[in-house]
Amino acid sequence: METIPRLRRGFRFQWEPAQQSHVLLYPEGMVKLNDSAGAILAEVDGVKSRADIVAALEARFPDAGALSDDVFAFLDEASRQHWIEWL
Amino acid sequence: MTTSHTDHKIGPPLWLLAELTYRCPLQCPYCSNPLDYASQEQELSTQQWLDVLQQGRALGAAQLGFSGGEPLVRQDLPELIGGARELGYYTNLITSGLGLTETKVKAFADAGLDHIQVSFQASDPELNNAVAGSRKAFQQKLAMARAVKEAGYPMVLNFVIHRHNIHQMTDILALCENLGADYVELATCQYYGWAFANREGLMPSRAQLAEAETRVNRYRAELVERDHPMKVIFVTPDYYEERPKACMNGWGSLFLTVAPDGTALPCHSARLLPIEFPNVTQASLEDIWYRSPGFNHYRGDGWMPEPCRSCDEKDKDFGGCRCQAYLLTGNADNADPVCAKSPQHDRILAARTAADHATAGLEDLTYRNARNSRVFCRS
Numbered sequence: 001m002e003t004i005p006r007l008r009r010g011f012r013f014q015w016e017p018a019q020q021s022h023v024l025l026y027p028e029g030m031v032k033l034n035d036s037a038g039a040i041l042a043e044v045d046g047v048k049s050r051a052d053i054v055a056a057l058e059a060r061f062p063d064a065g066a067l068s069d070d071v072f073a074f075l076d077e078a079s080r081q082h083w084i085e086w087l
Numbered sequence: 088m089t090t091s092h093t094d095h096k097i098g099p100p101l102w103l104l105a106e107l108t109y110r111c112p113l114q115c116p117y118c119s120n121p122l123d124y125a126s127q128e129q130e131l132s133t134q135q136w137l138d139v140l141q142q143g144r145a146l147g148a149a150q151l152g153f154s155g156g157e158p159l160v161r162q163d164l165p166e167l168i169g170g171a172r173e174l175g176y177y178t179n180l181i182t183s184g185l186g187l188t189e190t191k192v193k194a195f196a197d198a199g200l201d202h203i204q205v206s207f208q209a210s211d212p213e214l215n216n217a218v219a220g221s222r223k224a225f226q227q228k229l230a231m232a233r234a235v236k237e238a239g240y241p242m243v244l245n246f247v248i249h250r251h252n253i254h255q256m257t258d259i260l261a262l263c264e265n266l267g268a269d270y271v272e273l274a275t276c277q278y279y280g281w282a283f284a285n286r287e288g289l290m291p292s293r294a295q296l297a298e299a300e301t302r303v304n305r306y307r308a309e310l311v312e313r314d315h316p317m318k319v320i321f322v323t324p325d326y327y328e329e330r331p332k333a334c335m336n337g338w339g340s341l342f343l344t345v346a347p348d349g350t351a352l353p354c355h356s357a358r359l360l361p362i363e364f365p366n367v368t369q370a371s372l373e374d375i376w377y378r379s380p381g382f383n384h385y386r387g388d389g390w391m392p393e394p395c396r397s398c399d400e401k402d403k404d405f406g407g408c409r410c411q412a413y414l415l416t417g418n419a420d421n422a423d424p425v426c427a428k429s430p431q432h433d434r435i436l437a438a439r440t441a442a443d444h445a446t447a448g449l450e451d452l453t454y455r456n457a458r459n460s461r462v463f464c465r466s
């Protein structure tokens with residue numbers, strides 16, 4: 001089962017003070033991420049599995065309730081966009 | 088000239104293009120460098136460039152392109168790459184591949200370079216080398232594309248498309264796939280600089296373009312079917328559109344170019360406009376971006392004459408490209424003549440007709456080299 005996501009080679013995730021947001025940088029491009037996308041990608045480290053990521057986020061945002069649907073949906077989309085790949 | 092832009096909120100420059108030099112071993116007849124580049128030999132020093140990078144990053148720039156000319160002729164490139172990486176830029180090297188070696192590819196990676204874009208002229212050595220004006224270019228490009236891949240960079244291959252290579256789309260894409268490209272840019276010539284001087288000999292006909300689009304779409308569909316990650320970007324020529332492109336996403340809105348001598352520009356071809364642009368050796372980048380007359384010249388829409396002034400699409404395309412308006416109508420304030428509402432749209436129509444009947448071969452093009460540049464400089 002491919003369950004551990006990592007950023008695709010050549011993609012960089014970082015906080016940009018001027019835009020007050022997280023961004024994803026890649027060859028000649030940049031996506032400005034909203035807060036939840038930024039929070040999810042911040043957990044993508046090539047070590048944590050999808051389930052670990054959900055657990056980490058639920059611990060960080062205890063008031064948000066169950067997050068697995070949102071997290072899985074976002075990771076699927078990120079994978080369709082080829083931003084992340086699965087180990 | 089004063090421009091009303093008081094109601095216009097100016098965002099930070101997110102993209103910095105550092106044109107390190109106009110020197111280049113190749114002679115592409117579509118080069119976007121100024122026609123008189125040979126008379127502009129001044130280049131910023133290493134320290135001056137590092138200072139520009141630092142200021143740009145402080146303003147908010149996140150993407151940095153090193154281009155030229157051929158940026159590899161700058162011996163201080165590793166130092167500039169290292170400085171850029173330290174500042175937190177995503178750093179792109181835009182190169183012809185000439186002058187690159189495997190050792191440099193690795194050294195740049197160690198210095199923190201994020202990505203190398205190698206440009207090709209065609210999918211076969213004969214045509215490639217004829218367009219580039221260099222006999223050894225193709226083999227070198229192939230070798231360097233492989234080295235880039237080997238070193239683990241994401242690979243972007245760029246092809247400038249014109250009437251002499253537009254029939255090669257399928258071969259070009261197959262070559263890219265074979266080399267392991269992550270992105271392919273098929274960039275149809277934009278007619279500025281040398282390309283404008285050579286437009287008749289470069290512009291594809293509508294039939295050629297339609298055929299090319301069919302082939303690209305077929306290839307794209309195949310890639311999707313195979314779940315292949317290679318992404319194909321096909322920039323079609325705006326000469327076949329009825330509305331202009333939103334050039335640079337709006338004048339002075341995202342992009343900041345610094346030319347080899349330190350001239351700051353809202354776009355790399357803006358130098359041809361009859362506007363005075365500031366220089367980084369005389370003002371801070373912040374002053375230049377937010378307060379210089381050059382950068383404020385076409386911000387907002389107060390400067391627009393008709394038909395743009397009363398047009399309800401002006402927030403969408405900002406009246407198109409100022410350079411194109413200037414080159415084709417003689418007045419940079421005018422609507423980009425690509426627009427069907429422009430009174431000068433006939434100039435675009437004439438160019439399309441000319442493309443249907445063009446017979447010029449590659450040998451008829453004016454190649455970008457110092458000798459030809461001095462001719463333009465005098466005229």
Ligand code: SF4
Nearest residue numbers: 111113115118156183
């Ligand atoms: S377009 Fe060709 S001639 Fe111009 S700088 Fe690039 S490689 Fe050199």
Ligand code: SF4
Nearest residue numbers: 395398400401406426
């Ligand atoms: S008239 Fe001007 S603003 Fe309107 S669509 Fe044409 S170029 Fe754009």
